Amino acid sequence: MVEKQTIQEGVAPQVDTSVELCGVRLDNPVVPASGTFGYGNEFKDFYDINILGSFSFNGTTREPRFGNPTPRIAECTAGMINSVGLQNPGIDAVIRHELPRLRSFFRKPVIANISGFSVEEYAYCCERIDKQEQVGIIEVNISCPNVRHGGMSFGTSADSAAEVTRAVKAVTTKPVFIKLSPNVTDIVAIARACEEAGADGISLINTLLGMRIDVARRRPVIANAMGGFSGPAIFPLAVRMVYQVAHACRIPVMGCGGVQSARDVIEMMMAGATAVQVGAANLVNPYASKEIVEALPGEMRRLGIERLSDIIGIA
Amino acid sequence: MMNQSVTDGMYKRGIYRIEANERLTPAVWRMTLAGDTQWITAPGQFVNIALAGKYLRRPISVCDWDDRHIVLIYKVVGEGTEQMSRMKAGETLDLLTGLGNGFSTRNNPRRPLLVGGGVGVPPLYALARKLLEAGKPVEVVLGFNTESEIFYEEEFRALGCSVTVATADGSRGVKGFVTTAIAEKGLDFDYFYACGPLPMLHALYNAVKQDGQLSFEERMGCGFGACMGCSCKTKYGNKRICKEGPVLEKGEIIW
Numbered sequence: 001m002v003e004k005q006t007i008q009e010g011v012a013p014q015v016d017t018s019v020e021l022c023g024v025r026l027d028n029p030v031v032p033a034s035g036t037f038g039y040g041n042e043f044k045d046f047y048d049i050n051i052l053g054s055f056s057f058n059g060t061t062r063e064p065r066f067g068n069p070t071p072r073i074a075e076c077t078a079g080m081i082n083s084v085g086l087q088n089p090g091i092d093a094v095i096r097h098e099l100p101r102l103r104s105f106f107r108k109p110v111i112a113n114i115s116g117f118s119v120e121e122y123a124y125c126c127e128r129i130d131k132q133e134q135v136g137i138i139e140v141n142i143s144c145p146n147v148r149h150g151g152m153s154f155g156t157s158a159d160s161a162a163e164v165t166r167a168v169k170a171v172t173t174k175p176v177f178i179k180l181s182p183n184v185t186d187i188v189a190i191a192r193a194c195e196e197a198g199a200d201g202i203s204l205i206n207t208l209l210g211m212r213i214d215v216a217r218r219r220p221v222i223a224n225a226m227g228g229f230s231g232p233a234i235f236p237l238a239v240r241m242v243y244q245v246a247h248a249c250r251i252p253v254m255g256c257g258g259v260q261s262a263r264d265v266i267e268m269m270m271a272g273a274t275a276v277q278v279g280a281a282n283l284v285n286p287y288a289s290k291e292i293v294e295a296l297p298g299e300m301r302r303l304g305i306e307r308l309s310d311i312i313g314i315a
Numbered sequence: 316m317m318n319q320s321v322t323d324g325m326y327k328r329g330i331y332r333i334e335a336n337e338r339l340t341p342a343v344w345r346m347t348l349a350g351d352t353q354w355i356t357a358p359g360q361f362v363n364i365a366l367a368g369k370y371l372r373r374p375i376s377v378c379d380w381d382d383r384h385i386v387l388i389y390k391v392v393g394e395g396t397e398q399m400s401r402m403k404a405g406e407t408l409d410l411l412t413g414l415g416n417g418f419s420t421r422n423n424p425r426r427p428l429l430v431g432g433g434v435g436v437p438p439l440y441a442l443a444r445k446l447l448e449a450g451k452p453v454e455v456v457l458g459f460n461t462e463s464e465i466f467y468e469e470e471f472r473a474l475g476c477s478v479t480v481a482t483a484d485g486s487r488g489v490k491g492f493v494t495t496a497i498a499e500k501g502l503d504f505d506y507f508y509a510c511g512p513l514p515m516l517h518a519l520y521n522a523v524k525q526d527g528q529l530s531f532e533e534r535m536g537c538g539f540g541a542c543m544g545c546s547c548k549t550k551y552g553n554k555r556i557c558k559e560g561p562v563l564e565k566g567e568i569i570w
Contacts, residue, residue, distance in 0.1 A: 035542075042540045042558075046327065058543075066546065066553055071534040073544035075371045082536060087543045087553070221534075231370055283537035284371060286411070287328065 079231025109136025246272020
């Protein structure tokens with residue numbers, strides 16, 4: 001109540017929520033995470049998504065993919081497991097249909113999440129997306145836990161992570177973020193390898209490999225048994241890994257994992273994130289990202305933050 | 316209002332007050348909610364309910380609605396629905412409404428048959444009402460496991476439907492499945508609408524020659540098409556049960 005009055009009376013200074021990510025200016029650091037926001041279309045039916053900093057579209061591969069068998073979803077305490085398996089219409093359909101449609105309701109640069117099953121596929125998709133004006137940043141997903149012979153296998157060794165990074169950097173002039181898996185022994189070593197291979201930034205974390213069992217049926221809930229665990233339960237792990245990587249690398253970090261409030265965004269930034277992704281929260285509350293953007297200025301005033309970019313890595 | 320929604324975004328999330336929450340059978344409950352119903356456009360759509368302490372929402376099909384009320388019939392199958400059954404009149408729930416495509420009556424059937432199994436029965440109620448209002452004679456077949464699980468037989472009859480009940484154990488009505496009842500009674504219909512467990516839908520699909528629409532269930536993440544958790548393959552391409560479904564046309568289904 002008191003805080004509200006302070007805002008209304010204009011006692012608090014104007015706050016600046018903008019951040020800069022490899023030359024791309026975002027009005028605010030809030031970025032819906034890949035796999036939870038489609039290509040924007042479902043959410044424009046709920047609100048004007050131009051309020052967002054940007055968003056990262058669904059993991060896109062060279063070929064169209066149906067993904068994994070269903071059930072693909074399992075509920076958990078403070079989170080969920082998904083085993084979607086990179087369902088997407090393929091890079092051609094994204095360029096031909098999704099991006100033109102997106103242009104009709106989203107004016108800002110979008111983050112293109114690219115997945116693959118070989119180094120060549122990553123390079124091919126990134127080369128295609130490089131020519132798309134609306135794409136501001138490419139996010140290379142080497143951390144999907146739901147596909148075999150690809151995805152996460154590139155993100156679990158420093159050598160292959162660096163190999164993908166080099167291949168992608170060779171075919172695009174857009175900033176390249178590599179999205180890392182938490183399902184590794186030493187995430188810092190992999191982040192450093194990506195940085196040395198030329199990555200412009202690091203996104204972390206993707207989901208944690210998890211599993212639930214339906215005890216009445218005595219079988220895994222998910223058809224593929226295991227899937228990626230996300231939601232507020234993983235927030236402390238994400239903060240820790242963002243902190244470790246941000247302190248070990250010079251390139252910017254997009255933090256991701258369990259964020260569901262403006263305060264979480266600020267915490268993630270204090271850990272070292274320049275932008276902050278919101279994932280599973282969008283699925284339980286379609287307005288989550290919008291509400292976080294709207295709550296940011298008030299939360300900044302409460303915490304005495306004038307410029308959000310001042311707090312990056314301050315912890 | 317609808318035109319405005321296209322540019323301003325559709326407001327589909329709201330707080331609803333429980334007006335009644337009553338037991339219909341040992342496991343099945345009926346909840347009447349008061350609130351904004353403008354986004355519900357077709358029978359067979361569903362709402363997605365946020366519950367305290369549960370991470371994901373619970374998708375429940377709409378049994379009936381009017382300008383200010385939504386009626387939901389749900390079966391207690393787990394912790395979430397058990398929690399719902401303990402809620403009292405006056406408490407509130409956070410709902411996403413108007414989800415899914417629902418049943419279409421645009422093909423204008425002459426003699427529609429409605430087939431419901433267990434907790435798949437509720438969404439057929441508003442459909443029956445709509446078809447009757449359009450002057451159609453509505454034939455209804457309801458399948459349950461046993462007599463104690465039967466609900467809404469009289470409610471369908473009170474609407475003006477012709478109702479046949481089948482129980483798997485024969486404790487009431489035709490002994491057997493809905494398909495047994497359709498064959499035994501030699502029901503005359505030119506189109507069908509069905510909602511029920513997957514084995515019932517599949518058996519019905521195989522048993523009748525007529526065209527129809529079938530409502531499917533799948534484990535969902537979001538309920539509004541974002542998470543790709545409930546995808547299925549159809550003859551017209553990939554669909555999401557929550558968005559392009561839950562109702563699919565017989566001709567597009569791939570089992």
